[in-house]
Amino acid sequence: MNPTPAVPVTDLGRLDDLRADLTDAGYSVVGVEDVLGAVAADALHREEPVPARRATAGRTDPVPVLARLFLLGEPVPRRLLAAALPRLGVAGAERLGLVAAAGEGADDEVRACVDLRPYVAVDGHGEVDWWIASDLGELATGRALRTDHVLGVGGASTTLAQVTVRDERRRALDLGTGCGIQALHASRHTGHVVGTDISARALAFARFNAALAGLGEQRLSLRSGSMLEPVAGERFDLVVSNPPFVITPRTAGVPAYEYRDGGRAGDAIVRDLVEGVGSVLEPGGVAQLLGNWEVRRGEDWSERVGSWVDASGLDGWVVQRELQDPAQYAETWIRDGGTTPERDRDAWAARYGAWLDDFASRDVEAIGFGIVTLRRPVDGAPTLRRLEEVTGSVRQPLGPAIAASLAAHDWAQQRDDDTLMAARLQVAGDVTEERYLTPGEVDPQVVLLRQGGGFGRAVQAGTALAGLVGACDGDLTVGQIVAALGSLLDVGADAVAADVLPSLRGLVRDGLVVPV
Template identity: 75%
Template structure:
């Protein structure tokens, strides 16, 4: 007996059956470490490349052993393979197949023990670290192309991908009264926020996404009193309200507005070009409380003859907010088109004419606006407590950063505020120490007693490397928190036989930069 392919709705959040599901998943040890141990490094790595055969082989071998329950759940909910009813009942002994079907997780072909059962959603363990510590939940989303073998439906609800993980890791996690997760999707950012906020509101234009988010938050034991979910576009559902933190992984993908080009709700905001990101940057201040922070991911177009930061910088100017933008990637239009056409399930070997038509539509769309490249990055915005914005940073970091980055960003914002309120006289009275993750690198020409280059390298955060002259290197080397900055400068001036004012003029601007970026800390 076989099961016809399903066009599933979202799962149902029934409290009693969710309690049974939660207990079963815990008892079966359906966790990230257990799944990785079952698959082994070869199959796990292949699965990350969207190749499921090694994982099917690994789970097939484990179907009769001690890991049979985990193997059945992985085959069912991750790999999209049928499982016999007896295996599902054994893996979910409280809920059983019938309960899983009532929740909208599976479909069964019959009631016999060997009748096949098929998942209609993806349900997998999630484990991550953010600036507040480690988390682990189970998350439901739509089955992906790897499991179904079909292109995604346009109302597909995405699980946790690289962008979701990035946003969770870069978000500041100090205590907040109210948090808004704009474009909540399956609810992952709202779940992260629930650990450090009194109340969380998640919004989405997709009714199916909100149902998945409702299921996932309930499965995590969180009710509407902790995470309220609302339907609507952009900031409309929270107009007139104020939040201390706004997080958003918005549908920022730049998609041609052309016939025949599918618009996926999870990635396409319905605007032309990069208008949705501009709209968020310039509009989010309306729902930020004084001192409130907004953090979002986005794409932006780089027009021919312009630098990448010109366009985004103009958005910051228009927003009236403090702004810090970190560009992490830059793609040309062809690379970008290929990435997102494949993301929707199209491939040139499956349908060359269809692929070429989509490819041409994307290239034509970019050409119509003279787009030379597309940037991707992290935007951190803040409504000043009072007065005009004082922070405007646009920088590019395409190399490795040290996640979770949220704590570093929060510390850098606090350092910026301290520096804004601290003139040079007050800075001279401060006590500074070198951060524990900072190392010094010296490069010497063979035979020379003095280095030609001295680098101060940050081990955490953004991994910055700052070139230091003799005076700055000497100053940093003496920063142990014991003596005030002014005392160190005077001692350094005596050693170098230079006027103290000249040393201060040379060193203090660089010291401010090192404090701002976390290489020097206040004692």
């Protein structure tokens, strides 16, 4: 086996120089995309490097030099890197563990030891703009990933950052911090963040990235350990986790990667986290995590996950975003580790078979992926238990919509029907109404209330509900509108109330109508 690759060194003085050099060079997401062009940039996102190599070939200015070095894994002449990092210099980059130089000559090759790339994103707290270091990927090394690989920012990381609620919190926990990206996001609206990971290499990368972003140890503390063990007995207002949720066979010959494999059979790691995270939540504290779960023969996905939510003793809201069959799932994660049928057909076949055998042993028919939001009630028993499937496009960031929905649930929960009838509501600004009529008919056959933001929900409304929502402008109470509809429809107010109030609660909860 190859020796374990080095990790970057957190040297604050040299990191100041690196930060200044990267800023002056324009090594940003926009800067890289301008150099590559749209076609090459999109290809690189698909792990296809050829267009990017062509776009940067022969270029001597800083951004293409840094892109070839840190994104493509190409060697660059020492003199070009020295020009791109004038304050830090090549020697300083070596001391930080970022590069390895073949010699001292101007044309001697310098190779990257880490992936260092610009990162920009928008979450519920606003825009972020950092540089993130991680291990070089398969694209740069040409080899399958090591089992101790430290992953950079992937699609799951971005999803979690965008769905996390971003109101002000006192203490946050990033469980399984990896390269530290969730801790960085949380640091902007939290007094102190604790990041934990079982991987010492991951913690070293997280420490480096936090320091490069200007986040000091007084705001972030990093601890080694598995799951909730490093913070047993402590309490947090926010817990975020992109845990090692990939369901991997515990079979000889199938590598287990620290960044994705929790070392337990099936979906046990996600189950244990859902059921146990309440032990570190303050009253009113929120935990949000991503996960996979098994859908076994004869069961709906919500039965299995719902039992975890029930066991947690917490408010629970689970959104299933995707469902894969066992073959699709196996192919996804075997390729993720760098094994392909083109590269090693025997290894591909053996691992594929191991995955299918593992799922068959537990009668698994499908694997779900989704977002779990849990909350410890401030007092009393849980009042929220919601498990739903939303597979269509959503408007990111979802964090504000999730926070608003939690608050709206509480608002509706505190009001009986009489109190709800006394409330004044108005239609949210992103809601439109769609009417579908048969040609020649006056009355619509279907009325849809469609949400433009958040989860993009479409709710079919009957005549009374559509009339109620249409009149919700904040001036009249719900009761006044219901009374008018009762007269108009000639059925009486009580009949209209019985028809519309349950649906109205759902519209409030989902943000289609909001209290004035």
